[in-house]
Structures are given as C-alpha cells and as structure tokens.
Amino acid sequence: MTETDPFQYPAQRVHLHAYSGSLEGLIPRPTGQLDEWPLIQVTYLENYLNGLKCATIIEEDHYLDRDYIEDLALFYSRSLRNYPNHCRRLHFLSRAMKPEEWKQFIARARGSYETVCEDLTRSYLGFAVVRPIPGRPIGRTVLASFGPTSEGGTREFRPLRSYRVHLSGLTLEIRGLAFQQQDQGVSACATTAVWTALHGTAHRESIKVPTPAEITLAASRYLLMHGRTLPSEGLAIQQICEAIRDAGLAPVLLPPNSLSVDRGALDTFLRSGFPVVLAVMSQSPNAGPEGHAICAVGAKVGEVNPQTDPQRSYRDGATALKSVYVHDDRLGPYAVANLEPLTVPGRKQVQTSLRIRWPGTKVEEELLRLYGIVVPVPNKVRLSVTRVRWISHIVGEAIGAALPELARAVTVRCRYCPAVDYQRDLFSSKLTDAGLERLVSGTALSRYIAVIEVSAPDGPLADLLLDCTEAVENPSAIAVVNRSQLPATALTILEKLATSFGASLVQ
Amino acid sequence: MTDEPRKKHTRPEEKSTAKRQADVENVGTLDLERAKNVLSEVLKEELESEVVSPEVLSFRMKHCS
Numbered sequence: 001m002t003e004t005d006p007f008q009y010p011a012q013r014v015h016l017h018a019y020s021g022s023l024e025g026l027i028p029r030p031t032g033q034l035d036e037w038p039l040i041q042v043t044y045l046e047n048y049l050n051g052l053k054c055a056t057i058i059e060e061d062h063y064l065d066r067d068y069i070e071d072l073a074l075f076y077s078r079s080l081r082n083y084p085n086h087c088r089r090l091h092f093l094s095r096a097m098k099p100e101e102w103k104q105f106i107a108r109a110r111g112s113y114e115t116v117c118e119d120l121t122r123s124y125l126g127f128a129v130v131r132p133i134p135g136r137p138i139g140r141t142v143l144a145s146f147g148p149t150s151e152g153g154t155r156e157f158r159p160l161r162s163y164r165v166h167l168s169g170l171t172l173e174i175r176g177l178a179f180q181q182q183d184q185g186v187s188a189c190a191t192t193a194v195w196t197a198l199h200g201t202a203h204r205e206s207i208k209v210p211t212p213a214e215i216t217l218a219a220s221r222y223l224l225m226h227g228r229t230l231p232s233e234g235l236a237i238q239q240i241c242e243a244i245r246d247a248g249l250a251p252v253l254l255p256p257n258s259l260s261v262d263r264g265a266l267d268t269f270l271r272s273g274f275p276v277v278l279a280v281m282s283q284s285p286n287a288g289p290e291g292h293a294i295c296a297v298g299a300k301v302g303e304v305n306p307q308t309d310p311q312r313s314y315r316d317g318a319t320a321l322k323s324v325y326v327h328d329d330r331l332g333p334y335a336v337a338n339l340e341p342l343t344v345p346g347r348k349q350v351q352t353s354l355r356i357r358w359p360g361t362k363v364e365e366e367l368l369r370l371y372g373i374v375v376p377v378p379n380k381v382r383l384s385v386t387r388v389r390w391i392s393h394i395v396g397e398a399i400g401a402a403l404p405e406l407a408r409a410v411t412v413r414c415r416y417c418p419a420v421d422y423q424r425d426l427f428s429s430k431l432t433d434a435g436l437e438r439l440v441s442g443t444a445l446s447r448y449i450a451v452i453e454v455s456a457p458d459g460p461l462a463d464l465l466l467d468c469t470e471a472v473e474n475p476s477a478i479a480v481v482n483r484s485q486l487p488a489t490a491l492t493i494l495e496k497l498a499t500s501f502g503a504s505l506v507q
Numbered sequence: 508m509t510d511e512p513r514k515k516h517t518r519p520e521e522k523s524t525a526k527r528q529a530d531v532e533n534v535g536t537l538d539l540e541r542a543k544n545v546l547s548e549v550l551k552e553e554l555e556s557e558v559v560s561p562e563v564l565s566f567r568m569k570h571c572s
Contacts, residue, residue: 190568291566486529
C-alpha cells in the first residue's frame, strides 16, 4: 500500500448521490464490527429521510467538524489506531439533482449568488456529519422537522433554531436542533442530551455552544461520581447541572412529581423555546439498572382537557400537551414520546412516563419512567416555573369564578419570553395605540418576562406579565394586558386583577 | 419515528356552552384570596414540586441498549 505524503494538504471532493432509501453505501459496515449492523440510528435516519422525501445526497468527503476534532484531541488522538482528523458531511436535498446540474448551480451563482442560495435552501433538508469512529459514525446532525400538521394534534418546535451551512461556497439555512449519537469515548447519553439543549439555549443567549468534550470535562471537574471521566461512564444529574453552569447558563432542576405537574413544567419550558433534558429509566423487563438521558425539543399539542374537578372554575392549558418530540441518541432526532400516567407501588400520585416507538426493531415500543427534568435557562430567568404556574392557577380560578357564563372554559397557560419579543408581537395585536405606546415606551420590562395567558374559547382574555428577575418571596407582577372582547361592565375584573397584583392595566 | 395514528377514544364529544366574551352579562367579583384557598389543598403537589432529594441528584445516566 502506498503511503500518502502526510504533509500534503488534503483534497476536497463533493460527490452527488441519488438517494434510494438506504445509506449503506455511504455508511458501510466497518471491518471487524461485532455489534448489530446496520445501527438503529442509521435505520432511523433512513426512515426519517424517506419521510422528508429526500432525493439527493451531496457528500463532502473532507470536513473539519469542531465537535469531533475536540473529541479527537482529548481522546482518540491517544489511541493506537490512527484516527483521522476529518469527517465526511452529507447534505440532504428534496430535489433530484445530477452532477452536471450541481456544476450549473455553482456557475449560476456567479451572477446571482443570493438567488441561487435561496433556491437551494428551499429544497435543503439538513446535514449529517459522519465521523471516522467505526461503531459510532453519526456525528452532529441537523435535520428539518416535520410540519405542524399531525394526526391527533399540532406539532410545535419552538426550541429549534436556524443553522447557517456553507457548501461549496454557497450559504444555506436549515431550522432544526443538533442531534448526535453518543460515541461512548468522550460522551455518553447525558453529555449528548445536554449538548443538544445547549445548542438551543446557549445560542439564543449568544453564548458559545460547548463541545461534548468540554461538557464531559466540566461535568467531572469537581465531582467524580462513577469512576473515570474518559471513556465516559455516564453522568449524574448533579454533574450535568455543573456542566450547564459552566456553560454560562443556570440549571433548573425539577424532581419527578405527578403527571399533571411534570406536564405543566414541560409545557411551559417548551413553549418558551427551551429544550429540556429528561432523566429517564426504561421499564422494560430486560433493561439494565442505569438511567438514560434524552432531550425534548418539540411538542404535540391537542385539545385542552375539560375541567372535571367540581371545585375548580378554569382549565389548565398545559393539559393540551400530549406528546413531546425528543432527540434520543439511541434512536434519532424528533422521536415522538407520548406522555402517559404510570402507577408506581408506594407512590401516592400517578407518575410520568414516556412511550417511545422503535420502528422496525424487535422492541416496538418502550416505556420510560421520568426521574428528573433539567432545563438550561438564561441566568436572568430566576422566577421558578412552580411559582409562575401557581400564580396562573390562582388567576385562572379567580377569573373563571367571576365569569360563570364562560362555563369553566377559562384557560391559563404560561411561558417565559424575552421582553423584546413580547413587545414586537404587540405591534400586530389589537391593543389600542395608547396601550401599545404604554407597553413599548412607558413600561420597564425585565430582560425575560413570564407571561400568564388567560383565554376563553373564542379568544384571549388577558396576559399577566411577571418580572423574571424577582425572587419567589417578592411581588413580581408588572402589567395586566387586556386582550379581551369583554363588554366594559366586565372589565372591572381586569382592573381588580391589576390592583390586587400592584400592576398597571394596559388596554 | 413519525407520529402514531391517534387511538380512538370513547369519550363523547363535549360541546362548549361558554358564551362569547362580547355577550357576557353576569359578572361576579374577582376574589384572589378565595381562589388561593380553594387551590391550596387541591394543588398541594404543585407547591411541593421543587424539593430535590439526594437520590435524584445522584441519578446516573449512561446508556441503555
């Protein structure tokens, strides 16, 4: 075998492949691979690309991936095997394209760069980095999610973000959230789940997203709970909290409670655009004793449950959350997990479980019990979700009882929101000019506000805005925003609400 | 990995009997204190949801095959 000159610069080639439903040619079985092949993650990816109607794959055969190169520096460079420093990157398109057409695209960009980029972006489905790690090839992968329409509900993917991708000098964009398979050298499931979550929240705060290597090292810096750091032996919840803190964000940790409480927290955070790390344990009879971590990145929302408790006069909007979409590194991105009640001996309240489908495998469905929720949030989000939800319940009950003709259909739902985003949305609301000016020019808002949305079946009633920088013990209401169509005689309700909270009424 | 078809439920369709907001005539008094008292017992678990045990902190996540 001829050895290439190690000091020669690498060549870069771009290859086009028609996608026929199989990635076997692009991710072949490694020699000596003992574990099951093809990998479940590759099968999942194939099925997902079929769902997105992928027609073409463009392969860059020399790609330097920031996350992999740090894993290499930390771990793989010290192996006997000579792991290369580069990956391949596969780009997925929904349009069929031949090599000659690709060349024409490049040539056309000389005269109309923006137009060509927009044209290509319209059929761009995302990318997957293929690492030169034989048994764990799926690196950073960002794929488009499915659209909003789904049987049984609406899909909402608020935690997703935009990624700018450069291919052959062209600039493309894809909206998604990064997924990867754990490599088990530098990262186990907990590291990859935290990494996905930070891709969302750290990015929106203009904080550098740490690599999996940086996350694992930060998590193990002060606390080594399960043996060695590398190869990774997994992380405890306490450790992932430390990794999130090291990344410049605050870890919100919620222990498991009842399905109602857990769903309320999940609904609030996902509606706020914050990905959520879920600590879970498989309930399969042959599952091991160790837990697993996945990252919730989207929600399937259905109808709000009607109120069946005779003591309550309102509905909890969080009951509309039926399923979450998770990045599960054992499976793939955007796997749907149905939220279900789980009766556990010795526990008074019904616990939370997630049922995930494993299509095309021996295990068709898997039930996971929730053991904890960890959410990286910006440091200015101090007001706890428990407090926000508690206030929303009180407001919902008070308004629902005061407006009996709304037949216990007053609904409350919560989210955290950057104040500038809330103000921007007001410009397309039905607020009066005076009200708009008061809120955008005459009211000081904290960087993040908590918004308690009160609504009736025929539309919104009011928003209660809370100062997120405030601690639990202090009053935190800033304003009550009238969004209702109530007659003037009924507006006394909102006036009393504002007065009781010490907030201003804006209409 | 895509959504399952929704299972058929047998719960009857609930028709909303709520009035339109603009047609509301009967307006009671907003009473936050009463609301708080009603909910304090009913939603006790919501208020206790932030207590973290050592067991939760040391819950280990590694890998499930």
